Amino acid sequence: MKKYLSIILTLIMVLSLFTACSANEQQQPEPEGQEVQGEGVFPAVAKEDIKVGVIHIGNPADGSGYTFAHDQGIVEMQKALGLSDSQIIRKNNVNDTDPTATDAAIRECIEEGAHIVFGTSWGYMDTLEALAEEYPDVIFSHGSGYKSNDRNFNNYFGRIYQARYLSGIAAGLKTESNLLGYVAAMGKDNSEVTGGLNAFAMGAYSVNPDAKVYVKVTNSWYSPEEETNAAKALIAEGCDVIAQHCDTPNPQLEAEKAGAFGIGYNSDMSKDAPKATITSAVWNWGAYYTWAVEKVIDGTWNSENYYGGMKEGMIDISPINESIAAEGTQEKIDEAKSSILDGTFNVFDGVIETNDGSTVGEEGKTLDDGTITGGINWYFKTVEEK
Amino acid sequence: MNNRSHTPFIRTVKISERSSKDTLKIRIAAFVLALAAGGIFMLLLGYNPFELYGTIISGAFRSKMAFQATVKFMIPLLMSSLGVAMAFKMRFWNIGAEGQIIVGAVCASYFALFHNNWPHFLLLIVMFAAGAIGGGLWGLIPAYFKSKYDTNETLFTLMLNYIALHIITYLRDGPWKDPDSSGFPKIARFAANAQIDKVFGVHFGWIIALILVIIVFIYLKYTKHGYEISVVGESKSTAKYAGMDVKRVILRTMILSGGICGITGMIQAAGSDMTLASSVAGGVGFTAIIVSWLAYLNPFGILLVSFLFSILDKGSSVMQSAYGLSTYFASVLQGIILFFILGCEFFIRYKFVLTKKGGK
Numbered sequence: 210m211k212k213y214l215s216i217i218l219t220l221i222m223v224l225s226l227f228t229a230c231s232a233n234e235q236q237q238p239e240p241e242g243q244e245v246q247g248e249g250v251f252p253a254v255a256k257e258d259i260k261v262g263v264i265h266i267g268n269p270a271d272g273s274g275y276t277f278a279h280d281q282g283i284v285e286m287q288k289a290l291g292l293s294d295s296q297i298i299r300k301n302n303v304n305d306t307d308p309t310a311t312d313a314a315i316r317e318c319i320e321e322g323a324h325i326v327f328g329t330s331w332g333y334m335d336t337l338e339a340l341a342e343e344y345p346d347v348i349f350s351h352g353s354g355y356k357s358n359d360r361n362f363n364n365y366f367g368r369i370y371q372a373r374y375l376s377g378i379a380a381g382l383k384t385e386s387n388l389l390g391y392v393a394a395m396g397k398d399n400s401e402v403t404g405g406l407n408a409f410a411m412g413a414y415s416v417n418p419d420a421k422v423y424v425k426v427t428n429s430w431y432s433p434e435e436e437t438n439a440a441k442a443l444i445a446e447g448c449d450v451i452a453q454h455c456d457t458p459n460p461q462l463e464a465e466k467a468g469a470f471g472i473g474y475n476s477d478m479s480k481d482a483p484k485a486t487i488t489s490a491v492w493n494w495g496a497y498y499t500w501a502v503e504k505v506i507d508g509t510w511n512s513e514n515y516y517g518g519m520k521e522g523m524i525d526i527s528p529i530n531e532s533i534a535a536e537g538t539q540e541k542i543d544e545a546k547s548s549i550l551d552g553t554f555n556v557f558d559g560v561i562e563t564n565d566g567s568t569v570g571e572e573g574k575t576l577d578d579g580t581i582t583g584g585i586n587w588y589f590k591t592v593e594e595k
Numbered sequence: 596m597n598n599r600s601h602t603p604f605i606r607t608v609k610i611s612e613r614s615s616k617d618t619l620k621i622r623i624a625a626f627v628l629a630l631a632a633g634g635i636f637m638l639l640l641g642y643n644p645f646e647l648y649g650t651i652i653s654g655a656f657r658s659k660m661a662f663q664a665t666v667k668f669m670i671p672l673l674m675s676s677l678g679v680a681m682a683f684k685m686r687f688w689n690i691g692a693e694g695q696i697i698v699g700a701v702c703a704s705y706f707a708l709f710h711n712n713w714p715h716f717l718l719l720i721v722m723f724a725a726g727a728i729g730g731g732l733w734g735l736i737p738a739y740f741k742s743k744y745d746t747n748e749t750l751f752t753l754m755l756n757y758i759a760l761h762i763i764t765y766l767r768d769g770p771w772k773d774p775d776s777s778g779f780p781k782i783a784r785f786a787a788n789a790q791i792d793k794v795f796g797v798h799f800g801w802i803i804a805l806i807l808v809i810i811v812f813i814y815l816k817y818t819k820h821g822y823e824i825s826v827v828g829e830s831k832s833t834a835k836y837a838g839m840d841v842k843r844v845i846l847r848t849m850i851l852s853g854g855i856c857g858i859t860g861m862i863q864a865a866g867s868d869m870t871l872a873s874s875v876a877g878g879v880g881f882t883a884i885i886v887s888w889l890a891y892l893n894p895f896g897i898l899l900v901s902f903l904f905s906i907l908d909k910g911s912s913v914m915q916s917a918y919g920l921s922t923y924f925a926s927v928l929q930g931i932i933l934f935f936i937l938g939c940e941f942f943i944r945y946k947f948v949l950t951k952k953g954g955k
Contacts, residue, residue: 270921294919301915302922306781307874309867313664317912320660335784339869395779428768428780 251348251361253508254324256290261502262298262318262326264333266305266431267456275431275456276301278475279329279352282494289499290506298323305332305430312336319347325505327498328352331430338362348510350501352494353401355583359512365497366401366582368518370408371549372490372526374556375542376472377412379487379526380450381420382535383470389413390443391424392436392453392460397586397594402454404585405490408556409452409472410592416541423448423595424588431456437463444469446595450487461486470533477527487534489527496523516578519549563587607945618943625939629932636931640924647914654913655906661913663796668905670800671696671863671876675883676901677804677811678855680892682734684815685848686828691737691752692856692880694759695730699857700864701762702729704871707789707864708771708782715788722789722861730857731850733759738849742842756880763873771871782871791866798866805898807855812894824848856880889936907932 263283267276280299287297298321300314311333318326319340325348328337334354341349341362349362357364380389391409395402410422423446425439432455440451440460444467452472453460458481464471465485473479473489497515504510517523529539548554557576561569569587570576576585588594613621634644655665675692682689703722710718737751766782773783791798815821823844826834834841863875886904890896911925 268921298916299919300912304874306872307868307877308870308872309667309863309874309877312867313667313909313912316660316664317916320658320664321916331779332781335870339784399779 251324251346251505251508251510254506256292256506257296259292259325259502259506260296260298260318260321260323261286261292262315262321262323263300264303264311264314264318264326264328264330265299265301266303266330266332268301269299271457273458273476273478273481275475276329278492279327279494281476282492282496282498283327285493285495286498286502289495290502292502303330303333305330308336312340315340315349319344324348325350325502325510327501348505357512357514361512363512363514365501365515365517367492367497367521367523368516368581369401369490369492369524370404370556370581371519372524373405373408374412374549375526375545376452376488376490377409377414378416378541378545379529379534379538380409380452380470380472381413381415381417382538382541383487383533384413384417384420384450386447386449387417387419387421388446388448389420389422390440390446390448390451390460391422391592392439392443392451392455393424393426394430394455395428396426397588400581400583400585403588404557404581405454406592407561407585407587407589410589411556411561412545414589414591415545420591422589422592424592425595427455429455433457433459436460440464441467443595451485458482473527479527479530483530484533486530487538488529491525491527493523493525496521516582519546557581557585562590564590564592604950606948606950608948609945610943613943621939621942622936625935625942629935632935633928633931636928642918647918650914650917651907651910654910654917659796661909665902665905665909666797666801667867668908669901670797670804670866671859671879672882672886672904673804673898673901674800674807674859674862675856675876675880676886676890676897677807677894678730678852678859679880679883680887680890680894680897681811681815681824681848681855682852683887684828684892685824685845687738687741687845687849687852688749689734689737689752689849689852690749690881690884691734691755691853692859692883693876693878694752694756694880695733695853695856696860696863696876696880697756697759697763698733698860699726699730699854700860700871700875701759701766702726702857703861704771704782704785704864707785708871711786711789713788718789719791719865722865723858726857726859726861727854728857730860731854734849734853734856735846738846742845760873763871763875766871767873784870785865789865790869791862798862800862800866803858803862807858808894808898811855815892815894820844820847885933885937889940 265276265279269276269280271277283297298318303314304310315326315336327350329352331353334351334356337349337351338356341358345361351364353366354364391406393402393406397403406424413420423443425443427435427439429435436455436457436459440463443451450470451460451464453474458473458478461471461473461478461482465482470487471482471485473486476491478489479486496517519525555575559570559572563569637644637647654661656662675696679689679692702725706718706722706725733755737748740746740751741748768780771782773781791800794802823839826839827841827844831841860875864871868875886900887897890900907929911928915922915925
């Protein structure tokens with residue numbers, strides 16, 4: 210009896226697979242069939258109809274760090290454009306080293322009718338690229354990474370190195386041991402991390418040429434435990450200011466516990482470690498999200514890559530924590546900031562000495578964007594790997 | 596047994612056989628209770644349980660894409676459950692499906708990454724065979740030590756999982772690292788030639804999975820090998836007296852069990868991940884243990900249970916984003932439901948008896 214029942218159930222399942230495939234073909238308007246248009250141009254979408262998908266590696270409810278910063282940007286965009294909550298499809302805790310989970314999350318956004326899907330973490334890149342090909346009428350936008358196509362897949366990122374340079378000034382003025390610690394998500398090959406680290410070291414060097422930067426690599430964008438351990442190890446080496454390029458505020462918490470100081474990242478981490486975090490290099494992703502979704506609504510979106518800096522309002526440092534910052538920090542930072550804003554200073558200017566004795570760059574020139582995003586795989590002369 | 600004065604007030608008694616009608620009743624009761632408990636949890640957090648449950652169901656079936664995703668969830672779970680069920684039937688506690696999936700995926704990935712210029716179907720067949728052999732050999736190791744030195748297969752298979760996982764990490768950070776990844780440790784995406792084709796929008800792993808259901812069913816039920824497996828499972832001594840080569844049965848069955856898991860790995864890598872990712876097994880090998888026992892090791896039951904699991908998986912993912920719930924909400928809900936469903940198995944096999952005063 211049981212046997213027959215199971216056989217029948219199996220048959221029903223197999224049959225339903227076939228019928229689901231054929232029946233729904235007519236009923237369900239698929240997003241892929243909604244719009245017909247020419248190369249690279251997407252038609253305007255009514256504001257009340259647009260749907261925006263977001264793939265997060267963490268959970269916005271964490272209240273700090275990378276995912277929180279991205280989600281604040283999404284919320285800002287939502288408010289600026291007046292979208293309702295149901296127009297935002299969030300997929301949280303999507304592991305970016307799990308292509309199946311990534312694929313499922315993005316497809317769910319497409320299934321729910323998303324016109325544009327933002328993938329916020331590096332590891333979503335290949336899956337986004339493949340789905341962009343499969344769904345040419347949905348727009349895919351990838352934060353960090355280096356891939357894009359000339360139709361419906363672009364890349365967005367920001368000149369975080371500008372903020373890193375400024376935060377380096379704060380760290381260089383603060384340190385007493387002349388040892389700065391840096392928890393890095395990725396090793397030297399990764400231009401995003403290494404460029405930011407170098408900018409930080411150069412900022413510190415500009416006010417304190419004796420300060421060394423010790424770097425520890427976790428090999429993961431998001432690894433709470435590893436980040437804690439790296440910060441611990443750096444503090445044990447004698448570092449008294451801990452900066453970070455990783456997703457959680459754990460290095461800041463570790464610094465606070467040890468009576469050391471820190472430079473946060475992504476969002477203002479003085480919230481997490483008020484006694485340690487002097488300032489944070491922060492993203493204002495809302496600048497891009499608002500810009501991009503507005504273009505989708507207007508029908509003017511194209512696959513141009515976006516690389517915003519302080520001028521565009523995409524990057525900044527959080528207010529200096531005056532109770533712990535060294536005297537004169539604000540003035541020094543303001544000085545450098547205005548030269549970045551007016552374009553007289555671009556961080557990677559002129560000849561730069563690396564820690565293996567070679568030099569990068571040319572007198573009177575600055576590194577171009579392609580080199581900054583993909584070609585910085587050397588460490589500044591004050592940097593030491595630990 | 597001497598009846599001491601401190602006999603517990605309530606005793607549990609094993610039931611030899613419950614009628615299938617009673618079993619069904621208990622199961623239905625457990626299911627209803629599970630939904631009710633989950634509903635209370637939702638109510639406490641301020642949501643309407645009927646709406647949320649509705650979203651789970653519609654989330655799994657509402658469109659062609661949704662249904663395809665549900666089936667995609669099911670494929671690895673179904674296949675690896677069939678794999679471990681073969682071993683469990685023999686009372687060989689194969690907790691190592693994770694590792695067997697991974698090693699199968701690793702072996703298949705070698706061809707996908709380094710021989711992707713071979714003709715498409717030849718390449719897929721070679722990858723399929725490589726997956727089966729890799730997983731089979733990984734299953735054979737604990738079986739060999741079990742039959743030769745009577746080692747504990749639960750620990751042995753479990754430990755092999757971690758070794759397998761580290762093999763992927765090693766390959767990812769070292770010899771197989773994608774040179775174009777700008778420092779990010781990952782293995783390159785497979786070329787289109789090494790990817791499994793889609794049939795009705797889902798990679799054809801679902802066809803292989805359904806065929807496996809039938810093959811495993813026939814193998815366990817109607818072949819001499821299948822009979823030997825159940826005899827060895829019931830009693831090794833009986834099997835020996837009946838003249839069966841117990842060692843041979845153990846080795847053979849574990850090659851098959853691991854082999855099916857290895858095929859799962861190949862299919863996940865080439866059909867879903869499109870690369871060799873450390874998440875290729877992703878816990879499926881452990882969930883498979885629950886699925887196969889819930890289905891009483893019956894292949895068709897496994898099909899049904901793994902389908903229900905995938906509805907829950909796909910549906911709660913939709914529920915999460917529709918209501919802005921945290922990922923943990925869905926995990927808790929799944930935990931509650933599983934607690935009742937697994938808990939009822941106790942009441943199917945045991946009952947409580949009140950101890951009467953004064954003994955018998």
